Amino acid sequence: MKDKKLKAQFDQTISALSLIIDQFGEQNLLHCRRVAVIATTLAEIVIPEKKDIIFYASLLHDVGAVVFGEHPMMFPSMEEQKRVSCVFKHPTVSSNIISKLNVPKEMLDYLGDHHEWYDGSGYPNGKKGEDISIGAQLIRIADTIDIKLRGYKERPCTEIYNYLRLHKGREFNPSLWNAVLDLKNKDAGAFCTRISNDVDLHRIFSEILPTVEPHWITSETIMKNHMKVILDTFAEVIDAKHQYTRRHSERVAFFSEKIALSMELPQAEIEQIVYAAHLHDIGKVYVPNEILDKNGQLSNRELEILKRHVIITMEILDAIEAFRDFTPIAGFHQERYDGKGYPDGLSSDDIPLGARILGVADAVDAMLSDRAYRKALSVENTTIQLERCSGTQFDPMIAVIAIGLLNDKEMLTKMREI
Numbered sequence: 001m002k003d004k005k006l007k008a009q010f011d012q013t014i015s016a017l018s019l020i021i022d023q024f025g026e027q028n029l030l031h032c033r034r035v036a037v038i039a040t041t042l043a044e045i046v047i048p049e050k051k052d053i054i055f056y057a058s059l060l061h062d063v064g065a066v067v068f069g070e071h072p073m074m075f076p077s078m079e080e081q082k083r084v085s086c087v088f089k090h091p092t093v094s095s096n097i098i099s100k101l102n103v104p105k106e107m108l109d110y111l112g113d114h115h116e117w118y119d120g121s122g123y124p125n126g127k128k129g130e131d132i133s134i135g136a137q138l139i140r141i142a143d144t145i146d147i148k149l150r151g152y153k154e155r156p157c158t159e160i161y162n163y164l165r166l167h168k169g170r171e172f173n174p175s176l177w178n179a180v181l182d183l184k185n186k187d188a189g190a191f192c193t194r195i196s197n198d199v200d201l202h203r204i205f206s207e208i209l210p211t212v213e214p215h216w217i218t219s220e221t222i223m224k225n226h227m228k229v230i231l232d233t234f235a236e237v238i239d240a241k242h243q244y245t246r247r248h249s250e251r252v253a254f255f256s257e258k259i260a261l262s263m264e265l266p267q268a269e270i271e272q273i274v275y276a277a278h279l280h281d282i283g284k285v286y287v288p289n290e291i292l293d294k295n296g297q298l299s300n301r302e303l304e305i306l307k308r309h310v311i312i313t314m315e316i317l318d319a320i321e322a323f324r325d326f327t328p329i330a331g332f333h334q335e336r337y338d339g340k341g342y343p344d345g346l347s348s349d350d351i352p353l354g355a356r357i358l359g360v361a362d363a364v365d366a367m368l369s370d371r372a373y374r375k376a377l378s379v380e381n382t383t384i385q386l387e388r389c390s391g392t393q394f395d396p397m398i399a400v401i402a403i404g405l406l407n408d409k410e411m412l413t414k415m416r417e418i
């Protein structure tokens, strides 16, 4: 790939999405990252020409379950995975989500078939033998290695290879056994131990990164189209992490766009606000559910943790060059017009305009939605709240626009359909 900037943009956004997929409150499973490192290492041995596709497919292979709030790692046995509907369907859903990216067809096959077993006992389609692509089988082996790594208490690496030895010809094509042995012997036999250590895992990951290319991204226009899909997927993953916020970010983006259009802001600014809205709650993924869904008063410590989510949002967005412009909009959406918000207690025009718009849209969607601790407010009561908090919580001009929009029944129906 000629354009280093496009590669960096793609790598950073996909890596970040992959980490968000695996983040559960304060814990990160690093499952997709570990699978990417193992599957890519196997690909180097078996099908080096498909290594790039396998790497990027692995980073997102379980996204299809996570958008429904489940992670396949929580269901280690195949029986359980087949029983839980969204886990059973997740290879197909992952493949469908990634198909919007216009990636090589093989990548979709790798995703769709990554739980098929060589003997036909896998899911979702019970494919058998040579019908399952080698790439999908490499992800299958990598996935199993990571699951087993957590499952065995003592000498996990020895147990893993014993397990794989017993499953050649059942779970995967026996012709891949030599590659598994090469993996076992890699780094003087230390590969398995190295990837089980998070620091070493990150190091190996960053060594692989410069050796792979998303070669299907050949122009800025293609990257721009990719960004739209990636941001939508981010929003879905972020919202799915918490029971009461499904599609919240997408509705906030929708309502923010309506406000920005009413204000006749320049197109580029509207786009930034919409993108920032998709990501505004990314930091919440790092807040435990017990705090987000708590029924009753939060303790001071819990409140501090909750408030920290905007700082985390800013840190994540700052770390990704393509997202950096969204930091002030997303990061200040909890500031209040009267200066009593957080994190910095900014007031009135010191709060970026996009953040003020986002603040209103965020509150409107929160009021119109059920929460763990209360039922949704009616449109009338939402309007009353906007009027009551105009000039204190909300920018008065934006509150008036939001109230006007809430009178538009067609707009409301569209927003509720998201």
Ligand SMILES: [Fe+2]
Binding pocket: 061, 062, 072, 090, 091, 114, 115, 143
């Ligand atoms: Fe999976």
Ligand SMILES: [Fe+2]
Binding pocket: 031, 035, 061, 062, 072, 143
């Ligand atoms: Fe997986």
Ligand SMILES: [Fe+2]
Binding pocket: 248, 252, 280, 281, 362
């Ligand atoms: Fe929000």
